[in-house]
Amino acid sequence: MKIYVLGAGAIGSLFGGLLFAAGEDVVLIGRKPHVDAINKRGLRITGIIEEVIKVPATISPPEEKPDLIILATKSYSTVEALRASKAIVEDTWILSIQNGIGNEDEIRKFGGKPIGGITTNGAILVSSGVVKWTGKGITVVGLYPKGRHTFVDKISEIFNRAGLETIVSENIEGWIWAKAIVNSAINPIGTLLRVKNGAILDNEELLSVAVEVVKEGCKVATQNGVKLEVHPIDLLFQTLKKTRENYNSMLQDILKGRKTEIDYINGKIVEYAKSVGLEAPLNFLLWGLIKGMEKLHGGVENVWGKRE
Numbered sequence: 264m265k266i267y268v269l270g271a272g273a274i275g276s277l278f279g280g281l282l283f284a285a286g287e288d289v290v291l292i293g294r295k296p297h298v299d300a301i302n303k304r305g306l307r308i309t310g311i312i313e314e315v316i317k318v319p320a321t322i323s324p325p326e327e328k329p330d331l332i333i334l335a336t337k338s339y340s341t342v343e344a345l346r347a348s349k350a351i352v353e354d355t356w357i358l359s360i361q362n363g364i365g366n367e368d369e370i371r372k373f374g375g376k377p378i379g380g381i382t383t384n385g386a387i388l389v390s391s392g393v394v395k396w397t398g399k400g401i402t403v404v405g406l407y408p409k410g411r412h413t414f415v416d417k418i419s420e421i422f423n424r425a426g427l428e429t430i431v432s433e434n435i436e437g438w439i440w441a442k443a444i445v446n447s448a449i450n451p452i453g454t455l456l457r458v459k460n461g462a463i464l465d466n467e468e469l470l471s472v473a474v475e476v477v478k479e480g481c482k483v484a485t486q487n488g489v490k491l492e493v494h495p496i497d498l499l500f501q502t503l504k505k506t507r508e509n510y511n512s513m514l515q516d517i518l519k520g521r522k523t524e525i526d527y528i529n530g531k532i533v534e535y536a537k538s539v540g541l542e543a544p545l546n547f548l549l550w551g552l553i554k555g556m557e558k559l560h561g562g563v564e565n566v567w568g569k570r571e
C-alpha cells in the first residue's frame with residue numbers, strides 16, 4: 264500500500280517506519296532537520312526495538328496521490344497540514360491517529376475520506392532522525408464517524424503485520440471521545456501540578472477531581488448522541504495504572520515551551536457542551552488555566568522558576 268505520513272514526528276515516524284520495514288510503500292512528510300537526518304542516516308527506532316530503517320522522507324508532499332495518508336501532526340497543525348497537501352487530499356483515505364476531537368471533520372472539509380483512529384502506543388522524538396518507542400499499545404481504527412469499510416479492514420491487516428496491534432471498530436467516534444475525555448482529565452491536571460500520571464491515581468483528592476472531569480465529559484458526549492465505546496471512568500483507571508510513570512504529553516509540551524492540544528480536548532468538550540445547551544464548568548476551568556499557562560510571559564519559567 265502507498266502510504267504518506269503527514270506530520271512525521273514522534274508517533275508518525277514510528278508508524279511509518281514500522282510499516283516501511285514491513286514492506287509497505289511509505290514516505291514520511293515532516294520538518295527539515297528530522298527529514299535530513301532520516302535521509303542521511305536512516306530512521307533510528309529505539310526503546311522497544313533497536314532498528315535503523317531507510318524509509319524515504321521529504322519536507323513537502325509528493326505529487327502522486329497515495330492510497331492512504333496517515334495524519335500525525337498535533338491537532339493544532341491539522342488545518343495547515345491539510346491545506347499544504349490539498350492537491351493529494353481530495354478523495355484520498357486519510358487516517359488520523361491524533362488525540363483530540365474534530366480532526367476527522369477537518370479532513371472531510373478538505374475533501375478527504377476520514378478514517379478515525381486512536382493509539383495507546385507511546386513515542387518520543389529523541390533527536391532528529393531518532394524516535395524512541397516508549398510504550399507498546401493498541402490502535403483502534405474505524406470508518407468515521409461509524410460504520411465499516413473493507414479498506415479499513417485492510418489498514419488493520421497491514422498495521423498488525425507491521426507489529427502495530429490494531430483492531431477495527433464500527434463506532435470509532437465512541438473511541439475518539441472516550442480517549443479525549445480521559446485526556447481531558449489526566450493531561451491538564453498532570454500539567455498544572457507537574458506530576459506523573461501515577462500521582463493522580465495515588466492521591467484521593469486529585470483522583471476525585473479527575474473522575475468529576477470525566478463524568479462531565481461523558482454527559483456532553485451523551486447529549487451529543489455519541490455512544491461511548493468504553494466507559495471513560497474504566498479507561499481513566501486503566502490508563503493511570505498503565506502509564507503511571509508517564510509525564511503526560513501536555514506537560515511535556517509545556518516544559519518544552521510548546522503549544523498544547525488543550526483546544527482540541529477540553530476546549531472541544533466546552534464547544535460541544537454549548538452546542539446542546541449544556542455548561543461544562545470543569546472543562547472550561549482547565550482549558551482556561553492551561554491556555555493561561557501557555558501565554559504567561561516566559562512560559563513555565565514564570566510558573567515554576569527555571570525551566571529544566
Ligand SMILES: NC(=O)c1ccc[n+]([C@@H]2O[C@H](COP(=O)([O-])OP(=O)(O)OC[C@H]3O[C@@H](n4cnc5c(N)ncnc54)[C@H](O)[C@@H]3O)[C@@H](O)[C@H]2O)c1
Nearest residue numbers: 270272273274292293335336337338340344361362385386
Ligand atoms: N507521541 C505519542 O506517544 C502519541 C501517542 C498517541 C497519540 N499521539 C497524538 O499524535 C499526534 C502527534 O503527536 P506527536 O507526539 O507525534 O507530535 P510531534 O510534534 O512529535 O509530531 C508532529 C510533527 O508534525 C510536524 N508537522 C506539523 N505540520 C506539518 C506539515 N504541514 N507538514 C509536515 N510536518 C508537519 C511537526 O513539526 C512535528 O514534527 C498528537 O495529536 C498527539 O496527541 C501522540
Ligand SMILES: CC(C)(CO)[C@@H](O)C(=O)[O-]
Nearest residue numbers: 449502506509511512513
Ligand atoms: C494516555 C496519556 C494521557 C498517557 O500519558 C497520553 O495520551 C498523553 O500523555 O497524552
